[in-house]
Amino acid sequence: MIAEFGLAALWLAAALAALQLIAGALALTPRGGTLGGIVRPVAMVQGVLVALSFAALVVLFAQTDLSVELVAKNSHSMKPLIYKISGTWGNHEGSMLLWVMIMGLSGCFVAAVERRLPELTMLATLAGQAFVSLGFYAFLLLSSNPFTRLPSPAIEGAGLNPLLQDPGLAFHPPPLYIGYVGLSVAFSFAIGALVTREVGPAFARAMRPWVLGAWIFLTLGITAGSYWAYYELGWGGWWFWDPVENASLMPWLAATALLHSVSVLAARNALRAWTVMLGVVAFSMSMVGTFLVRSGILTSVHAFAVDPERGSFILGLLALNIGGALVLFGLRAASVTEGERFSAASREGALVFNNVMLSAILGIVLVGTLYPLLAEALGAKVSVGPPYFNPVSAIFAVPMLMVLAVGPLLRWRRDSLARIRPLIAIPAVLLLGVLIWAGSQAVGLLPALGLALSAALGVASLLPLKGRKLRQVKLPVWGMVTAHFGIAVALLGMASDAAFTTERLVAVQPGDTVEVGPWQVQLQRIEPVAGPNWTALRGDLAVSYKGGAVAELHPAARTFWAPPNETNEAALKTRWNGQLYAVLGQETSGGRWQLRLWWKPFVPMIWYGGILIALGGLLALLGRLASDLKRLVARDKIAYRRSRQGR
Amino acid sequence: MSDQKPTSRWTLWLPLALFLGFVALVLFGLYRPADREVASTMIGKPLPEFTLRAAAPDRPGLTRADLADGQPRLLNIFASWCVPCAVEAPQLAALKAEGIDIAGVAIRDRPEDVAAFLARHGNPFSRIGADDRSIVQLGIGSSGVPETFVIDGKGTIRYQHIGEIRPEHIALLREKLKEATQ
Amino acid sequence: MSLTPMKAKHQRLVLALIALVALIGAGLLAAWALRSQASFFYLPAEYAANPPEAGRPVRLGGMVEKGSIRTLADGVTITFVIHDDKARVPVTFKGIVPDLFVEGSGAVAEGRRQPDGTFRADNVLAKHDENYVPREMKDMTSEQARQAIEETK
Numbered sequence: 001m002i003a004e005f006g007l008a009a010l011w012l013a014a015a016l017a018a019l020q021l022i023a024g025a026l027a028l029t030p031r032g033g034t035l036g037g038i039v040r041p042v043a044m045v046q047g048v049l050v051a052l053s054f055a056a057l058v059v060l061f062a063q064t065d066l067s068v069e070l071v072a073k074n075s076h077s078m079k080p081l082i083y084k085i086s087g088t089w090g091n092h093e094g095s096m097l098l099w100v101m102i103m104g105l106s107g108c109f110v111a112a113v114e115r116r117l118p119e120l121t122m123l124a125t126l127a128g129q130a131f132v133s134l135g136f137y138a139f140l141l142l143s144s145n146p147f148t149r150l151p152s153p154a155i156e157g158a159g160l161n162p163l164l165q166d167p168g169l170a171f172h173p174p175p176l177y178i179g180y181v182g183l184s185v186a187f188s189f190a191i192g193a194l195v196t197r198e199v200g201p202a203f204a205r206a207m208r209p210w211v212l213g214a215w216i217f218l219t220l221g222i223t224a225g226s227y228w229a230y231y232e233l234g235w236g237g238w239w240f241w242d243p244v245e246n247a248s249l250m251p252w253l254a255a256t257a258l259l260h261s262v263s264v265l266a267a268r269n270a271l272r273a274w275t276v277m278l279g280v281v282a283f284s285m286s287m288v289g290t291f292l293v294r295s296g297i298l299t300s301v302h303a304f305a306v307d308p309e310r311g312s313f314i315l316g317l318l319a320l321n322i323g324g325a326l327v328l329f330g331l332r333a334a335s336v337t338e339g340e341r342f343s344a345a346s347r348e349g350a351l352v353f354n355n356v357m358l359s360a361i362l363g364i365v366l367v368g369t370l371y372p373l374l375a376e377a378l379g380a381k382v383s384v385g386p387p388y389f390n391p392v393s394a395i396f397a398v399p400m401l402m403v404l405a406v407g408p409l410l411r412w413r414r415d416s417l418a419r420i421r422p423l424i425a426i427p428a429v430l431l432l433g434v435l436i437w438a439g440s441q442a443v444g445l446l447p448a449l450g451l452a453l454s455a456a457l458g459v460a461s462l463l464p465l466k467g468r469k470l471r472q473v474k475l476p477v478w479g480m481v482t483a484h485f486g487i488a489v490a491l492l493g494m495a496s497d498a499a500f501t502t503e504r505l506v507a508v509q510p511g512d513t514v515e516v517g518p519w520q521v522q523l524q525r526i527e528p529v530a531g532p533n534w535t536a537l538r539g540d541l542a543v544s545y546k547g548g549a550v551a552e553l554h555p556a557a558r559t560f561w562a563p564p565n566e567t568n569e570a571a572l573k574t575r576w577n578g579q580l581y582a583v584l585g586q587e588t589s590g591g592r593w594q595l596r597l598w599w600k601p602f603v604p605m606i607w608y609g610g611i612l613i614a615l616g617g618l619l620a621l622l623g624r625l626a627s628d629l630k631r632l633v634a635r636d637k638i639a640y641r642r643s644r645q646g647r
Numbered sequence: 648m649s650d651q652k653p654t655s656r657w658t659l660w661l662p663l664a665l666f667l668g669f670v671a672l673v674l675f676g677l678y679r680p681a682d683r684e685v686a687s688t689m690i691g692k693p694l695p696e697f698t699l700r701a702a703a704p705d706r707p708g709l710t711r712a713d714l715a716d717g718q719p720r721l722l723n724i725f726a727s728w729c730v731p732c733a734v735e736a737p738q739l740a741a742l743k744a745e746g747i748d749i750a751g752v753a754i755r756d757r758p759e760d761v762a763a764f765l766a767r768h769g770n771p772f773s774r775i776g777a778d779d780r781s782i783v784q785l786g787i788g789s790s791g792v793p794e795t796f797v798i799d800g801k802g803t804i805r806y807q808h809i810g811e812i813r814p815e816h817i818a819l820l821r822e823k824l825k826e827a828t829q
Numbered sequence: 830m831s832l833t834p835m836k837a838k839h840q841r842l843v844l845a846l847i848a849l850v851a852l853i854g855a856g857l858l859a860a861w862a863l864r865s866q867a868s869f870f871y872l873p874a875e876y877a878a879n880p881p882e883a884g885r886p887v888r889l890g891g892m893v894e895k896g897s898i899r900t901l902a903d904g905v906t907i908t909f910v911i912h913d914d915k916a917r918v919p920v921t922f923k924g925i926v927p928d929l930f931v932e933g934s935g936a937v938a939e940g941r942r943q944p945d946g947t948f949r950a951d952n953v954l955a956k957h958d959e960n961y962v963p964r965e966m967k968d969m970t971s972e973q974a975r976q977a978i979e980e981t982k
Contacts, residue, residue, distance in 0.1 A: 271844075
């Protein structure tokens with residue numbers, strides 16, 4: 001019954017999305033009449049229905065209903081409950097349902113909450129949201145129905161793959177998806193604004209919380225994904241420029257640019273067409289990224305099987321959505337009137353610079369990700385890795401970070417660098433000082449720049465608070481300061497990892513001691529251990545920092561038989577000033593074992609920084625929501641008083 | 648605020664042009680030949696000499712001479728511990744039902760496990776050799792299980808199929824066997 | 830507004846031009862960097878016939894020659910030969926190889942050609958590692974799945 005209920009809810013939601021699109025579009029025509037009145041309620045009911053449909057699938061997975069094909073293929077009655085539930089989105093169909101559910105719920109919230117936009121723009125926005133959703137509904141119902149029943153129930157499920165039973169892997173997709181799909185609201189707002197040509201501060205204020213919300217989740221998702229790759233792959237790196245990673249980075253870059261240009265539009269009514277463009281681009285990058293990963297046309301560590309049929313379907317959807325939006329942009333953007341002007345040395349000027357640099361980095365990542373495909377079209381097989389991405393993106397990131405240190409100190413509209421010269425003197429001196437010091441330490445150019453920028457930015461990011469009463473500083477300003485400081489913190493981790501990591505690769509016998517950086521590591525013994533369907537050789541290491549207290553570490557090499565696979569379980573020891581990272585290799589001649597050790601000073605700062613950046617977003621979002629709420633209450637009060645006086 | 652004419656109309660179409668380029672590139676990616684393996688260097692080469700003891704009580708073992716008796720056949724590399732090997736069992740049974748001779752090589756396996764595996768999934772093999780140290784497997788350029796080779800009557804490898812045989816692969820294997828007959 | 834340098838009516842034009850110049854610059858830079866930094870894939874025959882410049886990152890894919898894997902005295906450096914039916918390339922690698930890296934199977938070595946013609950790998954990937962993982966459960970019927978589970982227990 002539950003499966004049928006879920007399917008019925010899904011069909012009904014799809015039908016309502018169609019109704020939402022048609023009613024919304026007709027209401028925009030002169031003869032639309034009262035049709036517009038139904039669009040909001042329809043959007044809300046659609047959101048509720050698709051959420052119910054997803055809930056039904058979660059229940060089916062939680063109960064392990066083996067009469068449902070998807071459950072039988074991807075779950076197992078013996079799995080722990082949390083992995084049963086995470087199994088809901090651990091497969092193609094379920095993850096697509098999660099995707100449309102987030103889209104439906106976003107539309108539902110927009111319809112329920114958003115009152116600032118002109119009604120026609122709102123209708124166009126909801127119609128746009130319905131248009132995009134409808135394509136995904138069609139994809140689900142026609143080619144990826146998650147609720148299909150088996151002719152006869154399976155006796156047991158097929159999804160007991162222990163490789164997938166990892167909390168990081170199981171629970172990082174939903175935040176990432178909320179981030180990806182949350183950007184669809186910005187996309188629909190941009191469509192709505194293009195249709196009615198209503199681009200202005202009100203539009204920007206309406207769009208901003210949605211962009212912020214999605215961006216917070218994207219930031220968290222990327223941070224978590226990076227840490228997962230760091231400890232799970234056992235290669236000692238934290239970012240591999242893998243297509244899957246790039247797929248999450250590209251929407252983040254676009255959303256970050258959008259976040260800043262939307263602020264300019266809200267505060268100063270400038271950058272109008274550009275903001276609309278970014279609104280389209282941000283969600284397009286979400287769809288493109290997801291598509292590139294899903295279709296399997298780019299090989300990656302996280303490879304999926306190539307499926308041309310499904311790939312073509314999603315590509316068709318992309319072409320329709322993105323192509324349509326860009327055609328609309330080409331037709332309408334010219335008639336979006338020019339915004340307010342500003343001088344180059346101003347807050348706006350700095351933000352424009354930031355936007356251009358972020359877009360350039362986005363372009364570089366996109367080109368690098370797609371290049372292997374392009375080269376193959378021309379008959380060569382290539383792969384693109386850090387030697388391309390690191391220096392080329394740094395060329396744009398370094399000036400961007402410098403302007404980031406200065407920009408928040410500038411006034412809107414018109415300012416002069418001379419005014420803020422005393423303020424920026426401190427970070428500038430720091431920048432040079434650290435650069436010179438790093439130069440004397442034989443650190444590479446990029447890490448040295450990173451360290452210097454991180455020091456300068458760390459100080460500069462706090463300067464907007466200078467001379468203010470801290471209790472009177474508004475939440476969005478706290479948010480900005482926190483996020484910018486987070487960038488400095490993350491940068492410190494990245495640069496320090498690149499500059500100061502010490503690595504040892506040795507073959508040792510039990511009893512031998514190895515030194516890596518300030519650590520002494522003794523291999524005590526190698527023990528075989530067995531798990532549900534793997535066997536492992538586990539190393540017992542006794543480690544001590546500068547001769548201090550001894551701690552145990554247990555790196556292991558696991559071998560799975562079915563499916564045959566092998567993983568290196570890295571072992572980590574975290575201190576406030578860095579991490580010791582140990583990987584066990586194979587047995588080699590003379591009863592020795594390969595052992596790979598890294599001492600990575602300050603590397604955890606990368607992820608603390610990521611969390612700070614997201615926290616900054618959260619503070620800004622709370623601040624915006626609070627002031628929106630205040631404004632709403634004030635307006636209602638005035639309206640109430642007027643109505644009393646009128647009587 | 649000025650109502651001047653938009654400055655450069657064509658730049659507004661630039662994003663669309665870039666996107667169309669992306670679509671064209673991706674279409675190519677979707678429909679290019681799905682060949683991403685390092686091609687086996689053994690195709691067209693004769694099988695190496697080997698003699699394997701029987702892996703199951705009711706079937707004889709396998710030597711190179713058995714595979715060069717003038718009749719083309721399939722050589723299937725499998726193991727009882729391999730999950731996809733169970734998946735391809737119905738396809739092997741179907742090929743056998745068409746009268747195709749299939750020889751098996753069991754990789755790193757115990758006789759009782761092989762017997763249990765064959766009892767459960769059916770036994771399409773006329774002969775099964777036990778390759779306890781993957782010597783034959785490596786000797787014919789296979790690096791995983793399951794893999795299936797088309798061997799012609801002279802004991803020459805004509806085709807290598809990597810991974811489990813799925814229903815859609817049957818026709819291809821039949822075709823390759825036919826080519827091997829000529 | 831007489832103080833602003835952007836007094837001219839053409840601020841939008843100027844902004845669009847700046848953005849365009851920066852993005853085209855990024856594109857050109859990317860194209861140039863990709864030409865020098867993308868690592869090409871070589872088969873041993875191609876590597877022998879038309880060797881890459883020494884020091885340039887490339888990937889070399891082929892079969893690991895039987896009997897060619899040697900571990901040096903330090904216990905962590907190995908040498909082996911990657912070959913196809915036309916050529917063979919000696920490779921050295923310092924590090925931990927994947928378990929599925931065995932003689933006679935396919936492998937991809939990422940690294941650089943040394944001036945002496947040998948290949949020094951920074952990373953070694955064994956082919957087929959994941960070949961059977963993503964797909965094998967996909968088209969199983971429930972009965973096969975049940976049996977498969979029974980066997981894995």
